[in-house]
Amino acid sequence: METPKQQRRSIIGQFAQQLKRSGLELNAADLADMLWLAQFIESESEGYSEEISEEIVESTQRETTTIDETNTLSSEPSFNLYSNEQSLSIPQTTEPSEPSQTDQKALPFPVPSAPAIRTRLDLARGLRPLMRKVPSRILVDVDEEATVTQLAETNICVPVVRPTPERWLDLDLVVESSKTTVLWKRAIAELQHLMEYQGAFRTVRTWRLQAEEQTVQLFPRWNERLENRLTQRPRSIRELVDPSGRRLILYVSDCTSALWRQGIIYETLWQWSQTQPVALMQMLPERLWSRTALSDGYIVRLGGRVAGLPNARLDVEGLPDVDEWDEPDEPEEVGDDRLLTLPIITLDPNSFQRWARVLAGAGETQTPGRVFELAFVREMAEEPVSTPHRTAKQRVELFRATASRTARQLAGLMASIPVSLPVIDLLRDEFLPDAQQDHVAEVLLSGLLRRCDSDESEVCQYEFFDGVRDLLIDGVPIAKTTAILDRLSEIIAQKAGRTISSECSADLAVSVEEQLPNPKGFEGFLTVLEESENALGESALPFATVGLDVLRRLGGDYQELAERYGRQELSSVGERETQTVDFLLEEREYEVAKVVNFPTLQTFEYEPAIITDILEERFEFETATISRENEDWVIHRRRSSAWGYTESLNDEIGLEMVLIPGGTFVMGAPEDEPESRENERPQHEVTIQPFFLGLYTVTQAQWRIVASYPQIERELNPNPSQFKGDNRPVENVSWEDATEFCKRLSHNTGREYKLPSEAQWEYATRAGTKTPFHFGETITTDLANYNGNFTYNESLKGESRRQTTDVGNFPANVWGLHDMHGNVWEWCDDHYHDSYEGAPDDGSAWIDEDGIETKVALRGGSWNYNPGNCRSASRFDFILRGDRYSNVGFRVVCVMPSM
Known part of the structure; x- marks a missing residue:
């Protein structure tokens, strides 16, 4: 009888699992030979075959129901709250039974099954430029037509062969083994699956790279089981070198490990890149690159006009003084002037496509990259890392001013509990399901926390800087904070096999109802913890201690409750214990990965000296967005802040400058944007370095002061404006006048001021948005000063003021810039x-x-122009550099000095 289709799939799946556990290195040809040979092997008896089959099924069932620290294939992903040494049993049935060792290891907890990479199809399409075929150097096929022709012409029966067409590239996927790797395991596993089955590569091998005593070690299979790793021998890094240029190395990392901090990895990457293409798969989004080792490299754009060029031969744009940084003629020569050129890609379809086109030799395409000077990175590795001193208030304010909305919410939730990655995942699942791993990384790299584990080999542990936790808690609703405490209390109690509500006495239940929204939550947990048996274990004390601190911060009845428990034995026990988070440092098992803890934060705060020297003031402002709700446009306002400095012009008046972070954006307008013009196209990517930009346009009061400074090239009229007012923008000034203003200001302050480029202006105006206005899809006269007799995108008519207004009168964008529109x-x-x-x-x-x-470019619109001219991408096109008008002003840029 034929085996049912479902059963056949199960057996094949079991066979695949057994092969994976064996640790054998088998390619597709090996597997095919093995299966072909298996059909000729007869079992000794039918009973023996059935016995083996049953044993395999039973073994597989045991594996799918047993959760241990090395099994990542469990059908029930789980959350393990306690360490193996301190784990507690969970009753599986209502009948008493002896807890097994398996029962003591984990608490089942459902996790989202959504894929880590949600754009796999688009990523696969991005690799299409690499799917070409080339003649094989080993395999041949019989050319039947040529053989027949030769036989007919020469009467000699000798087969004519030709090289077999095969895929152009082999891929070596090298995964950096560090404390951060576990954070990205699911994404890496899905990336590996994509590379293996997309069809762009002839073979795909995976490797694990780590450092041992300052030496790079390479091992086969990045996700090898722990017990198999102990028997592996390191392989030479030269095993990946392929001078033919037909082997691609994709190095997967987030550039935050000791390999980068200590400068260990650069030499290896340089050796590989001299003979073949090498690319860095950066797991962190680009907005976080400046907080990693990538900040030590030059930001460049890379291109190639020949397919498969090694990195050392790529075309480089954006490298300062390129002629002075030529590579040595011989790759073996070791010198202080060696450069490592490294293309950087992310899990973004556009990034994949650009990189693939460059690798395939499309000369018109460029991809982002970094160029590292090896002598410089060695010097940085030898110097101790200095972290700028900031108060808790400064840390929180800077984080809130620069972090994404989701990261700010996540940080507030994390303030209620001891910090460990499993608990962060729990918070995401329960309270913030939209948060992704890059938001977790954004918080951990924010400067709010510091590493409290002493050795690189230990599990990562974190703690908030003094005072930071209290400030974050103040920004979270009390109901949300108490809900977090209650939920985690329930999980710990379930772990211990206890029901908190049943352990509480009647008196306790009454007292809790008077003080906490949930009488079965955190207070019940404290009561159980105080029992003589200490059923929850001493490892739960850190959570209790943090929880009491949180209640004290909430004040009122919560503070009274915290003081009542703090006066009892729990407080004294908690004081004797070091506040570690061992009971939360557990691995959380997913479909393809286990998440543990994230690496150090403070090591990678490479803030340029210009920021630490002058970034000393926080500007508070109101931002606004506009969206359509029930066919009406609704404005949403909120308070925000940004960091910058004020340039003193005299004893009373200063020039406010705000920090604009660096990044890459798409400049110009798409064709479907209403009222867009052809002079705003083609859209193109632009990479911007950080700079400072005026919070407002230059005011008349500021103009008068600078106009009184010593002349540089031309005279300045101290009162040129038509619409008078100290806080109104100066107007009726030409481009030449504005340039003279910048020169005088630079000479007087010692800092370089100039007019912004169009790219800087549009990048700062958009502030990360892609809509026509930084407010949204439309604009109203409640948000900007323009000719309200005209409308844009079905908005209503508004006020036509027919003159300028004071600067800062309207909401700013999220970077704090006012009046960028109108x-x-x-x-x-x-x-x-x-x-x-x-x-x-x-x-x-x-x-x-x-x-x-x-003619000189103008941006932003004005009081007498329609709203379509106020768009972020709009460009004015008929004014000369010497012209002056009552609707033309300017703001200034402060250029950061080179580091």
């Missing part, structure tokens, strides 16, 4: 061009050499 047009440093064909992609001003009479 009020006055703003001069940019660029000469005007009819399109973006040939525009710089590094954020610099686009200036023609002989452009004395050339």
